[in-house]
Amino acid sequence: MNHSELLTPCCPRCRHTTATPCVDAIACLDHGPICHDEEACRRERATRLERARRGGDGMTLYVGAGTCGRANGALTVIERMNAYFDRQGLRVPIVETGCVGYCQREVFVDLVTADGVRLSYCDLGPETVDEFLQAVFGDGELHNRFLLGRYDDPDDLYRGVKPIDETPFFARQTKVVLANCGVVDPASLDAALAAGGFRAAARALVTMTPAEVCAEVAASGLRGRGGAGFPTGQKWKVALDQPRSQKYLICNADEGDPGAFMDRAVLESDPFRVVEGMLIAAYAIGATRGYVYCRAEYPLAIERLGEAIRQCRAAGLLGKDILGSLVDFDITIKMGAGAFVCGEETAILASIEGGRGMPRPRPPYPAVSGLHGCPTVLNNVETLANVPSVVDNGAAWFRDLGYGDAAGTKVFALSGRVRNTGLVEVPVGIPLREVVYDIGGGAPAGHHIKAVQIGGPSGGCIPDEYLDVATDYGTLQELGAMMGSGGMVVMDERSCMVDVAKFFMEFIRNESCGKCTPCREGTTRMHEILSELTERPVGDDLRRLERFRGILHLEELAETVKETSLCGLGQSAANPVLSTLRFFRDEYEAHVLESACPAGACTGLRVFDIDPERCTGCALCAKNCPSGAILGKRKFAHSIIVDRCTGCGACADSCPKQAVLAVA
Amino acid sequence: MIVVAATAEAIIAAREGSLTRDQMIPLLQEIQAAEGFISAAAMVQVAEALETPVSRVYGVATFYNQFRFAPLGEHVIEVCRGTACHVKQSLALAQHLKRRLKLRDDGNSADGLYTVVSVACLGACSIAPVIRLDGEFYGHLTTEKLDALLDGVEAGAEEAA
Numbered sequence: 001m002n003h004s005e006l007l008t009p010c011c012p013r014c015r016h017t018t019a020t021p022c023v024d025a026i027a028c029l030d031h032g033p034i035c036h037d038e039e040a041c042r043r044e045r046a047t048r049l050e051r052a053r054r055g056g057d058g059m060t061l062y063v064g065a066g067t068c069g070r071a072n073g074a075l076t077v078i079e080r081m082n083a084y085f086d087r088q089g090l091r092v093p094i095v096e097t098g099c100v101g102y103c104q105r106e107v108f109v110d111l112v113t114a115d116g117v118r119l120s121y122c123d124l125g126p127e128t129v130d131e132f133l134q135a136v137f138g139d140g141e142l143h144n145r146f147l148l149g150r151y152d153d154p155d156d157l158y159r160g161v162k163p164i165d166e167t168p169f170f171a172r173q174t175k176v177v178l179a180n181c182g183v184v185d186p187a188s189l190d191a192a193l194a195a196g197g198f199r200a201a202a203r204a205l206v207t208m209t210p211a212e213v214c215a216e217v218a219a220s221g222l223r224g225r226g227g228a229g230f231p232t233g234q235k236w237k238v239a240l241d242q243p244r245s246q247k248y249l250i251c252n253a254d255e256g257d258p259g260a261f262m263d264r265a266v267l268e269s270d271p272f273r274v275v276e277g278m279l280i281a282a283y284a285i286g287a288t289r290g291y292v293y294c295r296a297e298y299p300l301a302i303e304r305l306g307e308a309i310r311q312c313r314a315a316g317l318l319g320k321d322i323l324g325s326l327v328d329f330d331i332t333i334k335m336g337a338g339a340f341v342c343g344e345e346t347a348i349l350a351s352i353e354g355g356r357g358m359p360r361p362r363p364p365y366p367a368v369s370g371l372h373g374c375p376t377v378l379n380n381v382e383t384l385a386n387v388p389s390v391v392d393n394g395a396a397w398f399r400d401l402g403y404g405d406a407a408g409t410k411v412f413a414l415s416g417r418v419r420n421t422g423l424v425e426v427p428v429g430i431p432l433r434e435v436v437y438d439i440g441g442g443a444p445a446g447h448h449i450k451a452v453q454i455g456g457p458s459g460g461c462i463p464d465e466y467l468d469v470a471t472d473y474g475t476l477q478e479l480g481a482m483m484g485s486g487g488m489v490v491m492d493e494r495s496c497m498v499d500v501a502k503f504f505m506e507f508i509r510n511e512s513c514g515k516c517t518p519c520r521e522g523t524t525r526m527h528e529i530l531s532e533l534t535e536r537p538v539g540d541d542l543r544r545l546e547r548f549r550g551i552l553h554l555e556e557l558a559e560t561v562k563e564t565s566l567c568g569l570g571q572s573a574a575n576p577v578l579s580t581l582r583f584f585r586d587e588y589e590a591h592v593l594e595s596a597c598p599a600g601a602c603t604g605l606r607v608f609d610i611d612p613e614r615c616t617g618c619a620l621c622a623k624n625c626p627s628g629a630i631l632g633k634r635k636f637a638h639s640i641i642v643d644r645c646t647g648c649g650a651c652a653d654s655c656p657k658q659a660v661l662a663v664a
Numbered sequence: 665m666i667v668v669a670a671t672a673e674a675i676i677a678a679r680e681g682s683l684t685r686d687q688m689i690p691l692l693q694e695i696q697a698a699e700g701f702i703s704a705a706a707m708v709q710v711a712e713a714l715e716t717p718v719s720r721v722y723g724v725a726t727f728y729n730q731f732r733f734a735p736l737g738e739h740v741i742e743v744c745r746g747t748a749c750h751v752k753q754s755l756a757l758a759q760h761l762k763r764r765l766k767l768r769d770d771g772n773s774a775d776g777l778y779t780v781v782s783v784a785c786l787g788a789c790s791i792a793p794v795i796r797l798d799g800e801f802y803g804h805l806t807t808e809k810l811d812a813l814l815d816g817v818e819a820g821a822e823e824a825a
Contacts (some may be wrong), residue, residue: 068791071801103790259787260747296730297786337689337728339786354686356727415748415789422790453747489747503750507784626763648759
């Protein structure tokens with residue numbers, strides 16, 4: 001069965017084969033006909049296109065049901081909607097989409113009205129959905145308190161409603177990769193085609209040579225979006241020039257960076273764009289087999305991508321002789337098994353081959369000798385998702401998107417202590433402050449932003465006063481951070497930078513594969529030093545001296561790990577330490593010299609005392625203390641043994657008389 | 665244990681003919697999905713099927729965080745310990761769970777009802793702090809909301825019983 005109504009020919013002349021090719025193979029079918037003129041065919045195509053675009057014939061509801069939407073109750077919202085429509089005897093199709101990026105205000109529900117205009121509603125949830133349905137379908141009140149904005153409205157039918165791209169969160173964004181996310185049905189090839197999908201692939205496969213595709217991508221200035229920022233076109237050219245018959249393409253969807261989730265969102269919300277990007281990339285390098293290496297933590301992404309691949313295969317967009325171009329390509333999904341180091345390209349290869357995911361020295365680079373010794377190109381999800389737009393709109397267009405010399409857009413995952421969390425796509429080179437304050441809305445009321453952690457465990461913390469820097473690869477590196485995959489975690493004055501450095505070091509220590517000594521031993525030791533700093537020095541003077549000596553060695557150790565580790569994980573492992581030491585040295589000094597945490601985040605440095613006047617001897621604190629540090633007789637005032645106390649605060653939380661006080 | 669090994673055997677038998685070493689991880693994943701964990705017997709069988717030393721299977725299985733070698737509790741709670749969650753006090757959630765469920769060091773509660781694991785990042789940072797309970801995500805959590813959630817689970821268990 002052919003899954004795509006749009007790709008089904010409606011007359012004999014719509015049928016393109018290898019013998020009767022059409023340069024606009026896809027556009028001819030979904031927006032056409034282009035290569036022949038026939039009124040009946042044109043009318044039929046226009047009806048089908050409109051149906052694919054709207055998701056049905058009359059009113060349609062789109063519910064944002066990505067992972068974050070589901071966590072906010074999207075599936076319950078859908079259930080309630082169906083129940084409501086059953087009760088009212090209405091028939092309104094409901095389409096599950098991915099994430100529009102504004103996760104703070106999930107659940108998003110878009111309504112395509114009877115006159116074809118799409119209105120966007122947000123802040124819905126299982127509690128409020130009935131109110132919304134009553135307003136829209138009961139009272140016919142489209143302007144209700146959930147309304148956020150409208151999409152394209154050529155006839156200006158809803159003049160009172162703000163266009164969605166003028167709302168503060170979306171106004172500063174330029175959507176390329178995320179253009180369809182949350183808007184287009186991720187489970188329908190027709191919806192993707194109606195939104196312009198696979199046009200670029202058809203053009204590349206039918207009218208361009210592989211070398212031309214490589215050259216176009218190289219000229220666009222597209223760089224790897226996974227972290228390292230290697231020029232994509234250049235990588236492809238190396239692989240293309242290898243005289244081997246078997247080549248592989250791997251899409252790296254092992255998004256392990258804590259704080260980054262754009263790849264998940266793209267795979268959940270617009271899997272067809274990734275498939276199209278892979279098809280173009282495979283053609284450019286001459287690969288016939290592709291893998292998507294996806295984290296097992298992303299079950300929904302795997303499910304939706306799998307469905308997309310199945311539909312593309314059924315429609316002849318994957319498989320043998322794609323679009324009559326004699327190009328063969330197919331994609332297999334490989335599930336990762338949970339190892340951060342498997343984001344490193346040589347480690348992915350080892351993992352796909354069925355071994356421990358440990359990196360190996362480069363060169364040879366995978367583009368020369370990769371999977372099973374064959375030339376292999378590895379690209380990140382976001383990089384591949386950019387490719388169709390580059391081919392479709394041309395290299396010059398893509399170059400112009402960025403600020404200054406930078407090209408294209410970058411998706412950032414904005415999270416942490418910021419008002420608007422979610423995914424934002426902005427031109428590369430935009431000042432960081434615009435992202436955090438204008439789009440993110442700044443810190444929550446009553447707080448102020450202290451630093452922005454960018455680039456995950458390989459990145460660094462940029463303090464508020466430096467936020468005017470441009471977000472491009474070079475500038476961020478000068479500040480000791482890096483673009484990384486694009487995780488952006490905002491921290492306010494309640495976060496302690498030593499604690500953050502310790503947090504990352506613990507992560508890296510756990511994830512270090514153990515192959516090379518600097519990374520394995522160095523990260524362990526750095527974590528030890530930082531742990532000691534975040535705890536009160538107890539015991540004898542020697543222990544205090546050790547603690548002090550550790551900090552003297554920390555910087556040197558960090559530099560050594562950076563210089564001598566085998567792979568990118570180790571080489572960047574020290575960045576969180578080095579960047580916090582550079583910008584927040586005073587906080588380290590407060591921890592070392594005064595045993596105090598200025599932010600109050602390091603529980604190990606807190607000291608509690610019990611007010612004997614208020615204590616009634618109920619013994620609740622002693623019962624809740626995990627370290628047995630509270631002693632006392634029932635009905636008499638209790639006391640805390642400071643050396644045994646870990647500062648967790650369980651006693652203060654449990655005391656009904658507020659007799660436990662933090663004294664430091 | 666015999667029952668467990670039989671499931672692994674069935675999974676391996678279903679793939680007869682096309683077994684190569686790059687099938688090792690998918691096989692282990694499938695066995696874990698069916699049985700909840702990888703038993704020693706299952707590892708031996710995978711090794712035999714792939715004609716590779718058991719030590720190699722063990723080496724691969726222990727390298728990846730996904731694989732578990734002991735049965736899981738009835739309910740599995742994954743606490744996200746990513747950066748955004750850390751900044752929003754996920755450690756407090758983890759400690760609260762530890763106290764409330766009386767977890768042992770291996771993350772299982774004494775009554776075998778719960779297994780709590782820390783995961784590096786669930787990739788739902790925009791709704792931090794987040795946990796996954798039996799596959800469902802719950803975001804914007806506080807200790808109070810977590811208590812309410814667990815109360816709900818326990819009430820459901822009592823109703824079923």
